[in-house]
């Protein structure tokens with residue numbers, strides 16, 4: 001049964017659900033990155049401290065400016081499909097990643113984009129890679145990096161099924177998801193939110209704002225200011241009427257359905 005995610009005078013903590021893996025991956029990330037410091041969190045610093053990641057800020061981010069930047073550094077990849085401007089993009093290979101963001105975006109959008117792309121790196125690139133390496137040994141890295149085909153013995157274990165090999169490229173279009181796989185995107189959004197605005201910290205702020213009888217809109221604004229993300233990222237925590245309407249809201253509704 002689905003009940004609306006409403007934040008009333010007291011936030012219903014148990015009703016804002018997250019996948020256990022999201023909480024685990026976020027926790028492991030901050031253990032590697034070290035002290036996250038005060039909110040809003042500096043995700044650029046944390047990402048580069050925790051992982052072999054480069055953050056590249058381009059004045060304009062399109063398939064052409066991305067390809068040009070890579071080409072100048074001797075990197076040729078199959079161009080991702082994305083018409084128009086992108087908010088962000090990640091290129092990952094051999095256990096390293098470069099996250100591209102648009103330098104002229106406002107700070108809260110930059111933080112959101114960076115966290116979304118970082119979430120893809122953590123959850124959809126590094127986590128499956130680490131699982132396969134742990135199970136099959138370090139020699140399998142060459143398979144994951146697209147440098148040799150998998151042996152019969154490696155294939156026989158079935159661990160490579162569904163694992164993308166070679167260069168990973170993920171694009172975040174500026175105007176919608178363009179048929180991006182919803183589950184993957186929802187997982188990235190959920191993890192991104194937990195990295196930047198952990199659930200417990202969000203609920204602490206909501207308790208304060210509930211005491212002030214703030215409207216749902218004002219609470220989203222308060223959360224946005226505290227955590228440095230666009231207000232619509234918090235619709236799941238502070239919904240207007242009968243339930244979440246944005247992408248994070250529908251993602252959490254979906255997660256609750258699957259429980």
Ligand SMILES: [Zn+2]
Pocket residue numbers: 116120170171172184185188
């Ligand atoms: Zn994405």
